[in-house]
Amino acid sequence: MNAIIALSLFGISNLFLGFLNNRKILLPATLVFILIALGLNFADWNHEYYWFNNMLKTNNLSVNFVTIILLSTFLVVAISRSFGDDDEHSHPAEYYAILLFSAVGAIMMVTFENLIMLFVGLEILSVSMYVLTGSDKRSLRSNEAALKYFLMGSFATGILLFGVALVYGATSSFDIHGIAQGVAKAKEQMGGAYGPLLYSGVILIMVGLLFKISAAPFHFWTPDVYDGAPSIFTAFMSTVVKTAGVAATYRILSISFPSVYGLWGNPLVYIVCATLIIGNITAVYQQSFKRMLAYSSISHAGYLLITVLAKRPETNSSLLFYSLAYAIATITAFAVLMVVSEAQAKNGKADESFEALNGLANNNPLLAFSLTISMLSLAGIPLTAGFFGKFFVFSDAFSNPSSLFKWILVIAILMSTVGIYYYFKPIIAAYMKKGEVAKIELSPLYKFILILTTTLTILLGLAPDLVKNIF
Amino acid sequence: MPILSVLIFLPLIASLVVAFSPDQFKAYFKWFTLGVTAIELAICIYLYQNFNHDVADYQFLEQLDWITLPLGNLGIGSIDYLLGVDGISMPMVLLTGIVMFVGALSSFQIEQKERGYFSLYLLLTGSVIGCFMALDMFLFYLFFEFMLLPMYFLIGIWGGPRKEYASIKFFLYTLFGSIFILIVMIALYLSVVDPVETAVRIGLINDVSEITPQIITEVQNLLKDLKIPSEQIVHTFDLRFMPDAGNFLPDSWLNILSGTQIFSFSARALAFILLMIGFGIKLPAVPVHTWLPDAHVEAPTPVSVVLAGILLKIGGYGFLRIAYPIFPEVATEYAFVIVAFGVLSIIYGAFNALAMNDLKKMIAYSSVSHMGFVLLGIGSLTSEGINGAVYQMFSHGVLSAMLFLLVGVLYDRTHDRRIDSYQGLANKMPLYTAMTAIAFFASLGLPAFSGFIGEVFTLMGGFNSPLIPRWLTAIAAFGLVLGAGYFLWTLQRIFFGKYWVRQFEGTLEDLTFREKSMLYPLAILAFVFGIFPHLIFDLTNATISELLKLF
Amino acid sequence: MIPFVFIAFIVLTVISACVVLWSNNVLYAAFSLLLTFFGIAALYVLVGADFIAITQLLVYVGGILVLLLFGVMLTNQNGNKENGKNDIIGTNTNRLIGFAVAFGLFALLFFTFAKANFVNIQSNLFESIETFSTTQNIGVLLMTDFVLPFEVSGVLLMATLIGAAYLSSKTKV
Numbered sequence A: 001m002n003a004i005i006a007l008s009l010f011g012i013s014n015l016f017l018g019f020l021n022n023r024k025i026l027l028p029a030t031l032v033f034i035l036i037a038l039g040l041n042f043a044d045w046n047h048e049y050y051w052f053n054n055m056l057k058t059n060n061l062s063v064n065f066v067t068i069i070l071l072s073t074f075l076v077v078a079i080s081r082s083f084g085d086d087d088e089h090s091h092p093a094e095y096y097a098i099l100l101f102s103a104v105g106a107i108m109m110v111t112f113e114n115l116i117m118l119f120v121g122l123e124i125l126s127v128s129m130y131v132l133t134g135s136d137k138r139s140l141r142s143n144e145a146a147l148k149y150f151l152m153g154s155f156a157t158g159i160l161l162f163g164v165a166l167v168y169g170a171t172s173s174f175d176i177h178g179i180a181q182g183v184a185k186a187k188e189q190m191g192g193a194y195g196p197l198l199y200s201g202v203i204l205i206m207v208g209l210l211f212k213i214s215a216a217p218f219h220f221w222t223p224d225v226y227d228g229a230p231s232i233f234t235a236f237m238s239t240v241v242k243t244a245g246v247a248a249t250y251r252i253l254s255i256s257f258p259s260v261y262g263l264w265g266n267p268l269v270y271i272v273c274a275t276l277i278i279g280n281i282t283a284v285y286q287q288s289f290k291r292m293l294a295y296s297s298i299s300h301a302g303y304l305l306i307t308v309l310a311k312r313p314e315t316n317s318s319l320l321f322y323s324l325a326y327a328i329a330t331i332t333a334f335a336v337l338m339v340v341s342e343a344q345a346k347n348g349k350a351d352e353s354f355e356a357l358n359g360l361a362n363n364n365p366l367l368a369f370s371l372t373i374s375m376l377s378l379a380g381i382p383l384t385a386g387f388f389g390k391f392f393v394f395s396d397a398f399s400n401p402s403s404l405f406k407w408i409l410v411i412a413i414l415m416s417t418v419g420i421y422y423y424f425k426p427i428i429a430a431y432m433k434k435g436e437v438a439k440i441e442l443s444p445l446y447k448f449i450l451i452l453t454t455t456l457t458i459l460l461g462l463a464p465d466l467v468k469n470i471f
Numbered sequence B: 001m002p003i004l005s006v007l008i009f010l011p012l013i014a015s016l017v018v019a020f021s022p023d024q025f026k027a028y029f030k031w032f033t034l035g036v037t038a039i040e041l042a043i044c045i046y047l048y049q050n051f052n053h054d055v056a057d058y059q060f061l062e063q064l065d066w067i068t069l070p071l072g073n074l075g076i077g078s079i080d081y082l083l084g085v086d087g088i089s090m091p092m093v094l095l096t097g098i099v100m101f102v103g104a105l106s107s108f109q110i111e112q113k114e115r116g117y118f119s120l121y122l123l124l125t126g127s128v129i130g131c132f133m134a135l136d137m138f139l140f141y142l143f144f145e146f147m148l149l150p151m152y153f154l155i156g157i158w159g160g161p162r163k164e165y166a167s168i169k170f171f172l173y174t175l176f177g178s179i180f181i182l183i184v185m186i187a188l189y190l191s192v193v194d195p196v197e198t199a200v201r202i203g204l205i206n207d208v209s210e211i212t213p214q215i216i217t218e219v220q221n222l223l224k225d226l227k228i229p230s231e232q233i234v235h236t237f238d239l240r241f242m243p244d245a246g247n248f249l250p251d252s253w254l255n256i257l258s259g260t261q262i263f264s265f266s267a268r269a270l271a272f273i274l275l276m277i278g279f280g281i282k283l284p285a286v287p288v289h290t291w292l293p294d295a296h297v298e299a300p301t302p303v304s305v306v307l308a309g310i311l312l313k314i315g316g317y318g319f320l321r322i323a324y325p326i327f328p329e330v331a332t333e334y335a336f337v338i339v340a341f342g343v344l345s346i347i348y349g350a351f352n353a354l355a356m357n358d359l360k361k362m363i364a365y366s367s368v369s370h371m372g373f374v375l376l377g378i379g380s381l382t383s384e385g386i387n388g389a390v391y392q393m394f395s396h397g398v399l400s401a402m403l404f405l406l407v408g409v410l411y412d413r414t415h416d417r418r419i420d421s422y423q424g425l426a427n428k429m430p431l432y433t434a435m436t437a438i439a440f441f442a443s444l445g446l447p448a449f450s451g452f453i454g455e456v457f458t459l460m461g462g463f464n465s466p467l468i469p470r471w472l473t474a475i476a477a478f479g480l481v482l483g484a485g486y487f488l489w490t491l492q493r494i495f496f497g498k499y500w501v502r503q504f505e506g507t508l509e510d511l512t513f514r515e516k517s518m519l520y521p522l523a524i525l526a527f528v529f530g531i532f533p534h535l536i537f538d539l540t541n542a543t544i545s546e547l548l549k550l551f
Numbered sequence C: 001m002i003p004f005v006f007i008a009f010i011v012l013t014v015i016s017a018c019v020v021l022w023s024n025n026v027l028y029a030a031f032s033l034l035l036t037f038f039g040i041a042a043l044y045v046l047v048g049a050d051f052i053a054i055t056q057l058l059v060y061v062g063g064i065l066v067l068l069l070f071g072v073m074l075t076n077q078n079g080n081k082e083n084g085k086n087d088i089i090g091t092n093t094n095r096l097i098g099f100a101v102a103f104g105l106f107a108l109l110f111f112t113f114a115k116a117n118f119v120n121i122q123s124n125l126f127e128s129i130e131t132f133s134t135t136q137n138i139g140v141l142l143m144t145d146f147v148l149p150f151e152v153s154g155v156l157l158m159a160t161l162i163g164a165a166y167l168s169s170k171t172k173v
Helices: A002-017 A023-042 A060-078 A092-111 A115-133 A140-171 A176-212 A222-228 A231-256 A258-284 A289-310 A315-343 A365-379 A385-398 A404-431 A444-462 B003-020 B023-050 B089-109 B114-133 B137-146 B148-158 B163-191 B195-201 B213-224 B267-282 B291-298 B301-326 B328-333 B335-355 B359-380 B383-414 B430-443 B450-464 B470-495 B513-531 B534-548 C002-022 C026-046 C050-074 C095-115 C118-125 C135-143 C147-168
Strands: A049-051 A056-058 B059-070 B076-085 B234-236
Touching (some): A002 A023, A002 C147, A056 A060, A060 A092, A060 A231, A060 A315, A060 A444, A092 C147, A115 A231, A140 A176, A140 A222, A140 C095, A176 A231, A176 C095, A222 A231, A222 A289, A231 A258, A231 A315, A258 A404, A289 A315, A289 A385, A289 A404, A315 A385, A315 A444, A365 A444, A385 A404, A385 A444, B003 B023, B003 B114, B076 B089, B076 B195, B089 B114, B089 B301, B089 B383, B089 B513, B114 B137, B114 B301, B137 B148, B137 B163, B148 B301, B195 B213, B291 B359, B301 B328, B301 B359, B301 B534, B335 B359, B335 B470, B359 B470, B383 B450, B383 B513, B450 B513, C050 C135
Parallel strands (some): B076 B234
16 A cells, blocks of 8 residues: 555655656666555565555455566666666656556555445556657557547546446445445345346446456557557556456456356456457457567466456465466566567567568577567466466366356467467567567666566476465 | 486586586587486496386386465375386387487487587486476376477577478477377376375374374375365376376266267276377377378487387376376277377378388388387277387387488488488498398398397287277288388398489498497497397286286 | 436536437537536436535536646647638538447436336345435545555545546646
8 A cells, every 4th residue: 555655655756756857767766666565565475454444455365466566667668778768769768657657556456345436446547658658649540549548548537437336226335345235135135126236337348447457349440559659668568457457357347246256257358258269369360569468468368367257265376377377488588578669660660570580589589588488478488487377277267167268268278279270470570570670778677677587487487385375 | 316307417417517618628518418328328237237127017116296286175186206217108218218319329420509409418418307207197298398499409500401490390380289298287286186195184194294094095095085175185206106096086077977068078088098198199100100200300319219119108108197097088098099100100100101201200100100100009008009008119219310321321321311312322332231131131020139029019919909809900910011112122122233422423332430330339229129028028917917907 | 306306407408418419519418418418407406315416416416527628728729710700610521439338328227217126126235225315424424444545545646646646737748
């Protein structure tokens, strides 16, 4: 909880730091800020506590989620390379400040106890992302992406709000535990009368949130937006926003509406299947690495939602583990994509296609190796973190007796095979295709981050119980 | 000394050493790799010597706790680092030692990116040998999947012109199969209980070492009566506990008594079928064999050797280690289907081999045909059949390694693998001709060579088995005739007649010293194992009679 | 009397909203939007939500709409040079998808409200409302129970401000 206050203050301090004529100080300062917030976050460990009249609640689950969010933010900031601090057009102070603010929003989305906090958190995160998506003002694609994201995102927020209002009408509460009681009370006192309002409310809330985590059929904005936004912010969007979104969805569905599982479970089954199929199949046809990663993020939303749907006590830890493995691998992939696409730029435009990676391994073994490990982890090959992520997800789905889960499993299995095909494209390009990538000079911090994330991915693949026991 | 761990970790560490050693040692990488595989071979022979033939159970056991996962109200999940060999895996471990050594020798011709090649080769060695020794299903699966990666890169980077297609096809096929195995693995894991650890949890004993059969029975009885609280139950991947029906949770999917139905199949039958598909792709059985010819054609010679010599055996080994002991009643029920697929592989592979003009493809299809005999032997569920299947795997490992080396010899000289490009080579390359003749005759099942024993025993098993009709085995026997057909025909076309080679001006040299040192020992092995079959049967007999008691 | 007023305002709102949708002239659309907002504010008054009604008028009619009109008027018009008309023409595409989504939402809400038993819900779940001004209650609640969202909205505004300032700042192309 203190992390929220601290990060808000740090964001403003960042703006003031921007007045200094020394841009070099911004990156280390932001990293330190995030680390302090991370430390404050751990103060809530083993304290179950309600803050500000039941507005927020911290417990170990939320602390874990916040840790993943802050870790992802840390990694993304660390690979930002000061946003090209020699470039007079860039405004690193503003970028860092907005990133910190959006982390505040994300934290609120995983600790909220009142739907108003969910809404405010979601808005902070979304508004920040609209701005960051359009931050490359000289690129037409970036502008288009920002506008598209803004229009679609506002629409989704509106739907979410409508859902909140209807749920309030049905249960007379904004408090997520209060809603659960309200649902029970309504069921008991009114028989079927609670039905329509609650039903529509739950569906609309779900649609609003699923839009943010780009589950099919609400994913249509994702490829364009992820593709158009500057890579560094795409990395942020596909990790932090997704983790926060899934956590929020899980939180509200599992706390407020467990007693009406059929209401949201049945639609969610079809949504999960559609997400898995659309995300994976479309990714196969992509020529651009970045766009492929966008579709891959859609498909991973599907796997994450399986655990939400499984609704078991272990879901917490499966969800956390999967998010962590996914976030680390995705950030590694984007880190490699960013430097390589800039080094291979044609006519001043970064080349984000698979061809840009051709022959990467010859002169840049570290980049190629990190890329390989991250792709293997996303594909779920053993001895990487992603494998155990998938393993836990499948175990969750397996131990659910419902017959629908068998179909989900069948689809998930088929689709993870499809996934291997496209995740191997960059590896093939890097190791087997002929091409030339000049040796890319990396800063020590960048190298450190690449080695750190790669090591983490392998370490979690060798000994998942290191973190699984904490989660 | 934990000798099995040494077998796994020696090549893995050596692989890291190669990967991180500076470029000026480039010339020594191949010698280093050869040395490491030689040590591996020596250890395998040492194991072979010290293997107790009369014990059916696992020997040289090593066990360490690896991953322990709290599963909430499902209990505790435990993954162990558990190694051991028995009569089924011992021949395979020995085969791995031999083929990996020969493959290292054959790798001397690799001339680009040596560092990558040899470190991947060593990685492959470690994971393949680990796969044959792992007794924890999870560990098995890890090695099983992990060996695909070095293999993928070995084909994909050092392969022929269509290497990208071939390598990704190989990878996708096997991975598709292994995901089926993963599913069954998770289902088994949720169903099977480790009675020893559970006894410790519920306080029947204080330490794992105090376990007695009575305690295990007691735990199993408690389990059956649902008297153990679910938080105390320890789930396991341990393959030693899976064959015992008493270790299955009473209401779990794969318990034999629960009779769970999925898509109108019984859950156990479905699990068995999934395993058969998973391992069948690896074997490979027709109709999921199409990756094999492609992979072989594009792979460099040593990789082909390893692929045909060892990797295919993992399919057959998986049947015997996992699918059959855990689901014996399903295996009996589906014996006809399994054997039918085996016979289909035999005949279809042989006909394809007859039609092929590419020497490597011809041998690849002959592999499909020969591995069909393995399926026949296993499916017959008789002592002769299964012993013969293991024998056939060993023998085919040696012979296919030899065959691919021989193709490599020719390809190195002319870069042409078409059968109709050669005539009358016997005049120019007498030693090469002799070696090829031995390999061909041994493969087609000439008595006194190892191929004969394997094929005869599997066929005997097929005829003796009460589960399969005679005519099916009779068709399989027809495969022998076809085999003789394509081998002899190829022999005649390439080696006899007037000397002629298409578009090749230079002179063809006979075998070099390095080639001799690879081929002669293999030829001798084929001969020795053909005359003294008990060298393998002594190993397998006790374990397989124990296995057959389950049926 | 009240129902007739109610219906009148609904008709006003819907018709002006339709004009916003169908009109090709942005200026007409902007003025119809004014009527829509006004109609909605009136509906709020009629359901007893006085504070929201005032907010609606102040923020939307007084603030946003004026800004919108300024935006329209200050936009450079290079478009229609042939006939010299001073209009900004907007075209809309993808009508079908828009219709489908709108119709779906409308159907969902229509059935929701048609089927929900509001009398029952009101009597069982909610305390009866006293009919004096809600403004005071809202103010008290914002400063007590809901002080955190109120404060945190500051962060939201801050992020929005930075973004707006950054996006509108001049950049050399």
